[in-house]
Amino acid sequence: MTTTPLSKAFIFDLNGTMIDDMGFHTDAWHGILTKDLGADLTKEEVKLQMYGKNEELLVRVFGEGRFTNEEMGKISMEKEHRYQEAFRPHLKLIDGLGTFLEEAHRQLIPMAIGSAAITFNVDFILDNLDLRPFIPVAVSANDVQISKPHPETFLKAAEMLGIDPENCIVFEDNPKGVEAALRAGMNSVVLTTMHEEHEFGDLPNILAFVKDYNDPFVRTLLTE
Template sequence: MPTIQPYALIFDMDGVLIDNTPEQAKAFQLLFRDLGLTTNARKLLRRLNGMPATNILKAVFTNPVPEKQLKEYAAQREFLYRVLYWNKRREVAGLTRFLQAARAAGFKIGLGTGSATDTIEYIIDHLDLRRYFDVIVGKDDVDKGKPHGETYTVTARQLGVLPERCVVLEDAILGEQAAYRAGMHCIGVTTNLKATDFQAPLLTIPDFAQLTPQRILELLDQNPKLPKPSLELAKRQYAQL
């Protein structure tokens, strides 16, 4: 008899493991002030959250900015963010308990984020979460960030699980689109968006306090059809800010 492949849960980091978007936005806003820009950082992240910082910054400028300069701006924003978030690092409610339950239930667990390695370490090692993840994929491991599906495709491949047996946990519109582009289901985490902002999640949750592995298995059984990505939502990265 063929062996039934396990299911996998693939977590985004920012806004999912931690509720840090207010500090991320504040760091962007301080950078914009320094650069003489008037862009509203909260509105910016509402549209583009989930993309690498250089890609987010690229959308702000009306004229092309050299990649080297964008990386310098992104590094400045990262420094500001770490200063602002240093004493606030804590997991979203119920996360550790849920991760433990998911592993006990036989789920493979991956992390798929647009953050660089040092930023991942800044969060998951400080919170002692690395032990729960079978695979960690970040910005340095892929060529194309979200809303492209590569982050989640690579994570599934490293986990050894077919995409259709993966569930992504995302807090961002573009991250949800990345999940669908990768051929996966998605659960929306509403740390920063309303439930109605998501396209077609299996479920939306404010945190992990009430979520169980059994509930996810029930939802997968009830919703075998995978959502198709929305071209309109994915194009939000090009929207005027």
């Protein structure tokens, strides 16, 4: 696909960036890992492992060879079913995002999701919150070979949008995601829903840290 050099695009991570649901993911993983699988981990320790694909998380915690691919697939889906059941009554966009999406759409700014979530969870959010008219492109864990902090997710999203990577702004909540954006040649806006500013170290591609999409800095991105 031919890219448009002077255009601008927004790429959103999903969990913790568009919806404030990371606590629900943490609870689901903590229950699976400790009660079901016997790992000795606190919730804070689980939180540190929550990046990349579900299968990668299981390997980080238990090592190679503990589970077959089929077993990891079943564990992953059980975790996602528990997460969705718990989060469904609380499902809503982070404050200000609905208005931000509507205005970006009105300005014809291309938008995509670039997430380490599986398609099952991406569809759960897109369909239940009616986001597909605003965000027609979604890259999930099922669409890439290597997950964040590798840049493949964001580079693929940029390619599908037809926008040069350097003209894409990534919205993230996780240091590994910001690192992926950096490696893709993209700047990032950080939502502080799960991680504090000091956890991002000296990553040089961060434009701003914001609590939600009502932050004045976020609004400037629609007028530049």
